Amino acid sequence: MLMPKKPVRVRIHPQSMGTRNIRRQLQRQVYREMGISRSRPTTAATNRQILSVLHPTHAERSAMQSVAHDFSALPAESRAAFVERARIRQVLLQNQRIRQIVERYPRLGASLDSQIERALTQRGFKCTSELWGARKAIAAGIKTIDARTGGYSEIMNERMGKVAGSMLANVRAPTIFDIGTGAGSTILQVVENIHPAQRANAKIVISDVVPTALKSVRRQLAAMGVKPGNVIIFPVGFNHVCSTLRTMPRQPFLKKFPGYNFRKNLLSLIGQVDLFVSGATFNNFPKINGILRGTKALLKPGGAAVIWDWAGIETTARALPREQLERKMFATEGNAPTGRENLLSFSEYWLRSYIKDEARLQEALSRLQRDVGASNSFDFIKWAEANRGLFEQDWQKIAGQGRRNRGYRTTEQIAGDMQRAGMRVQSVFFPLYEPGKITQGNNQYIIIARK
Secondary structure (H helix, E strand, C coil), rough: CCCCCCCCCCCCHHHHHHHHHHHHHHHHHHHHHHHCCCCHHHHHHHHHHHHHHHCCCCCCHHHHHHHCCCHHHCCHHHHHCCCCCCHHHHHHCCCCCHHHHHHCCHCCCCCCCHHHHHHHHHHHHHHHHHHCCCCCCCCHHHHHHHCCCCHHHHHHHHHHHHHHHHHHHCCCCCCCCEEECCCHHHHHHHHHHHCCHHHHCCEEEEEEECCHHHHHHHHHHCCCCCCCCEEECCCHHHHHHHHHHHCCCHHHHHHHHHHHHHHHHHHHHCCEEEEEECCCHHHHCCCCHHHHHHHHHHHEEEEEEEEECCCCCCCCCCCCCCCHHHCCCCCCCCCCEEEHHHHHHHHHHHHHCCCCCCHHHHHHHHHHHHHHHHCCCCCCHHHHCCCCHHHHHHHHHHHHHHCCCCCCCCCHHEEEEEEECCCCCEEEEEECCCCCCCCCCHHHEEEEEEE
C-alpha cells in the first residue's frame, strides 16, 4: 500500500519573511514625511522641518513659488550642494515608526539614505507636475516668460522647427513625439516646417501634465492639416511614459486615463518614432537617465532626438569658482559662452522679473557684474541676501530663482547622459550666442542625437 507523501515544509525565517513588508512601511513613512501624497499638495503635506531644508523660503504666500523653489526639483546631480541630507535623516528619525524600524532592522536602516534619495526624486517630479498643472492659462504663462527673455524662446522654437523640418525632408509619413508640449510652441513650429503632404500622413504624439493644453494643441494641429485621428495625447509627464515602458504591462496609473488608450498607443510606438523634439522641458526633470532610455526605446533605428533648452554652468557646488566662470561651455560646433556670460544672463532675467524700477535694476546689474568679476568664488544666493536692500521684499524670491539657475544642466552633462543611454550625439551648439552681451541667447542650446 502506497503511503501518501507528506507535504514539503519550507522553513522561512520570521524576520526575512516580513522584511519586504517592513521595507514598504519604511518607504511609506519616509514618503509621507517628505510630502509625497496623492491627495494633498506637496508643500502642505511635508513635515515642516523637512520643508525648511528643501525650501528655505517656504513662507512665501504663493504656493506655486514654494513648489518652483523646492530643492528636490533640482537635477539629482546637484542636490548634494543644496540639500542637507543629514538633517533630513535626523528629522525622519523623530518619526517613531521609522526609528523603530531602523533600530530593529539595521540592514533596512542602512538603506534609509537611498530611501531619502528616491523620495527626493519622486518629490521633484511631483513639484514639477504641480507647478505646470496649476497653470490653466499655460499659453499666457509661456508668453510672459518669452517676453521676459526678450523673445529668444520664440526664436529658438522657430530655429528648432527649421532644424527638425530639414531632418524629416525625406520621410513621407513621419512620427513625431513632443516631450513637454505645453501650449505647443515647439511642435507647431516643427509641423509648420514639414511639407503639407507630410502633415496629412504624419502621426503626432504630444505629452504634458496639462491635458486641457494638449486638446488645444490638437485643434491647432488639425487646422494645419494633421488628421485629428493621427494625434495621440499622453496627459502625463514623459517620466511616466518611460516608467510605463519599464513596467509593461503592469502600471497602476494607466487606469486614470481609460479614454486615451494609453497602453495600446504606447506599445504601438516602440521603435517607430522618427523624431523626438523637446523645447525648454528637460530642465524640469530631476533625473533624465530613464527618460533618455525611454526616448531611445521609442525611436526607430537612425531616428533622432532634437532638444533645445537653457544650459547651466555646472551643478556640483553651490559657489562657482573662478575657473568655472572663465571656462567656455561645451559645444561641438560654433562659438560658446563662458560660465560668466551664462551666469550674468540668467541673473539678468531673474532681476528683471522682480525689479520693476529701471534705476534699481541697472544698479543691481552693475553690482552683479562687478562682484562676479572680482570674486574667486561666487554664490548668487548669498549675493542676493547681501544686496537685499536693492530688492525690497523680493530678495528671497530672487535668491530662490538664483538657486533655480542651477536646475539647468550643462551641455556636457546632457551629451554624456545621451551617450550613456546608447545614443550618438551628432551636434551641440548655441545658435543665438552673442559674445560680450548679456542676453538669454547665451543660455540656449540645441543638441541633436541619433539612435
